[in-house]
Amino acid sequence: MNNRTGIIYGINGPVIYLKGNTGFKMSEMVYVGREKLVGEVINLDTDTTTVQVYEETSGLKPGDTVEATGDAISVTLAPGILNNIFDGVERPLSEIAKRSGKYINRGLSIDSLDTSKLWDVHVTVKPGEYVSGGSIIAEVPETPAILHKSMVPPNMRGTILETAPDGQYTIKDPIATLQLDDGSEIKLTLAQKWPIRVPRPTAARYAAKEPLITGQRILDTLFPIAKGGTAAVPGGFGTGKTMTQHQIAKWSNADIIIYIGCGERGNEMTQVLEEFSELVDPRSGNPLMDRTTLIANTSNMPVAAREASIYTGLTLAEYYRDMGYDVAIMADSTSRWAEALRELSGRLEEMPAEEGFPAYLASRLSAFYERSGMMQNLNGSEGSVSIIGAVSPQGGDFSEPVTQNTKRFVRCFWGLDKSLAYARHFPAIHWLTSYSEYLNDLAPWYKDNVAPNFVDYRNQLMALLNQESSLMEIVKLIGNDVLPDDQKLTLEIARVIRLGFLQQNAFHKEDTCVPMVKQYKMMEIILYLYDKAKALVTMGMPMSILKESNIFDRIISIKYDVPNDRMEMFDEYHKAVDDFYDEVLAKNA
Template sequence: MKDTIYSINGPVVTVRDTDSFGMMEMVYVGNAGLIGEVIHVSDDRTTIQVYENTTGLSVGEPVKGTGAPLSATLGPGIMENIFDGIERPLGEIAEKNGAFIATGVHVSSLDETRKWDVTVTVKPGASVRGGDVIATCPETSIITHKSMVPPDVSGTVIWAAEDGAYTVTDPICKVKTPEGEEKTLCLAQRWPIRVPRPVQDREVIGRPLITGQRVIDTLFPIAKGGVAAIPGGFGTGKTMTQHQLAKWCDADIIIYVGCGERGNEMTQVLNEFRELEDPKSGKPMTQRTVLIANTSNMPVAAREASIYTGITLAEYYRDMGYDVAMMADSTSRWAEALREISGRLEEMPAEEGFPAYLPSRLAAFYERAGCVKNLNGSTGSVSVIGAVSPQGSDFSEPVTQNTKRFVRCFLALDKSLAYARHYPAINWTISYSEYYEDLDPYYIANVGEDFCKMRGRMLGLLSEENKLMEIVKLIGSDVLPDSQKVTLEVARVIRVGFLQQNAFHKNDTYVPLSKQMWMMEAILHLYDRAVELVGAGVPVSAMSEAGLFDKLIKVKYEIPNDKPEMFGQYNQELDAMCAELLEKQKPLNAAKAEGK
């Protein structure tokens, strides 16, 4: 019998002496019809990676081709859903098979029985091309779904349905192509997950992805359409940082991919998002969120596909004109899946056993982010934030180093900060953002002219503190002059009062840019006044005893986000305290002068 299994090596299956399959073709493997993908073709052997558990699979079972690449189904019903790595809805699978996914389960990615309240936007005789919207429907109370002409289809509409209730497979319109072929278009379409969806043009990045997290928005901003990496060892808060970004960033849609992470973490994400209120609409966060869960106990090959499934869904909603943020947690587990499959294929290993094509795969994934002009003339963006899990917090390992080559924002998490309960545990000395020049015009126009200057001064103070701490560790802080002690005290205020953020406090879990600027201004005002006091002979110890520095640390809790005018009152109180310290110092200065 032709096209049967010759060998099985974990998720890797081979078929001998066949010319039935093409490269990257999706196939069904074995009597159970396991989903697989052709990854190598030669004259005597075809190699397939299987996206399901191959336990019980036997030599001699048939392999059937589909004639199409592994594709995602794109249409209404994606929002509020939770899928596995190859876009199978886990809720429907659980109803059929229980808590554990059985092999050979075939379910539609989208509910084909549910009817949507559709408004058809094209009429017979209209000329359409790829990307044009043919129908809209309310996918959730927050998101309006826009069904589009597939990118590879164009022509004249010869029939269009009336407004009404339709399923994702019902015909919406028929298009006659220039070649004379008739194409029937539905609400849903399919697209190969490894192929980027085409765009009209890539636009210059110029808007920040506002997250409400001060250390990110102010010091290390991420651009809309940009890419960022969050590397950190075990327990440093990668997942929790991504949770905060997913909850609060100003993207329209969130795609959260749990790639090889623990199942209880994905459960936590699901439960939290159900309870969390969307700050834009007041509705549950799940109404603009898609979860792709390929946990550590799921088949390793599907882990490799989950990243591509997530970015394809993100591009689809981008084509509708939405700003999409994709969280990939974590790309290290994805790279480990590449390494495992590469080992079973007996490919020549590169550094630490990873395949030699690891950098090109990372580049191809991150390059699918961007701010673009879509085929239909709308603008949208895909921002990608990938977590990296270097073993032993070693940032010199291959995945972290290669990721740094392709991202422009590097938010390095520090184990010592996490253990000291400083969250987010982003190390300000080794983190960086290359988006300053792109985003500074936005900050100047929308927040304030001095925003960028103040950020530079704060980074300078933190850098100066880092140098001084080397001396302090050796001989203590008592030997430092008061001018340097002021730097240390104000840097502590920046660290504890600005960079550290409490996710459970209503005034601190999310902070708008306006309040971030007022906080920076207050901190630098404190620094300037403290320097003046030191110049007038007031010791830093007297300032500390008066509560000059500790007062500002509490401001983040005491001043609500919607009352920035209270910072003016605070600055007046600060000036009064400084004047009082100065008055107390005058007699001492006079006594010193007389003593001389």
């Protein structure tokens, strides 16, 4: 039993100071006061120890005792993580509710996962087998959607001496006995602990090669993110950051979703909980929660726990990645996390940097996003962690430090625009402020799996949108009428792209999630219409005559009119464009 203790000397919000040499270790977890509040050592001196407390500190007083635990802040990794809701330090909120009602009592000591639940366990190792970190020792059907693979902890290797027969076990029951290389023996269970601030080790990191397909056209076609990639979704209040993340969580081809509500409003988290529990997973027909974990850390919870919630979510994601799954993390929002860093830094009386944020803001952000990636795991499988972080700049100002520093470390930037959101154009991602550096990496995948000219068509669409932006400057000054017909056509086709391709309706069953082949066919028909109309304009046909036909609006409504499983219907639209071309020619011959 660990008996190192310290005495509280001073308290400043969530930060407490202990006098004297306590013998505590850096980043060690400690229990504070009579209620045993969870804390973490963040600064050590010969005569002072500083601890940040993850719970409300009111009622603590100088002279109270702080006990060391001997461990870093860690999470329990075992079956039972999925289809669950945790707070920032992996305490299950459903269990907390049973014990303390609607409000979380302080000092609650609750097992992270249910230790009495029996799981159907299939043991996959045999006596005499040599195993090392990451080797799979047992398989458990955690939910109907996900097979949980229990592994040897990363820092162990040795020979299996004996195993339990297949059957029902709790996460604490021994499954196998491992003789380590030094001759000592250890009992392996379904559960292991891992410190949240330490990345789980991998064998190799791969370059981006495959997109995370979201079913959102502006993301998949114009600004794709790779599996194992990083993206930032910055935007002011009400521009749709959370809704964009919801759509990705619902429809992306990740195996597992970890949704971290970090310092968000309570009603927003409630909406996530209610929506996700009702949603059906389009891939399996099971509830979406079967492959989702929510970490709820609302804005009224203690700020120190905000900081921990990000790392808790990352560690859970890395654990499932080690099993060979593709995991997507939705961090909503990293700005609230940065604000927690700023508040704690202020309490610690550190020298502030830009806008009061600590000088280490950039390094903390980079360490967070660096834990993403497509990896070869220790057991030879491949898995990925993709991180999509929402950023909430005050007043929608993208020049503030969190957005600017995030931009340095992510390769995908989906800039939300207030004017688009207010015009009811969703997703409100602006095509002129957004970018993706993954496009060249993913070009071979698009070529092999969608169409050889996919990226070429995408570039043509972007060129037309950029031309529209330049022409709109002229239109604002002198009006639309003075433009030549070829430029009027560019504006009309850009309108078709904006309304028919970029704008998407999350409440329409055909438009909420669009397969890649339909996205390609939609681009193809828009560009086919542009080529035919351009040929007519070159022959001297005025745009007023071209607009008499309803063909432009008909192409816009393809997103609703063509079901996602009826690609042959695009032939009708090709024929309609040809008929429009012939009709205009015949009328004006």
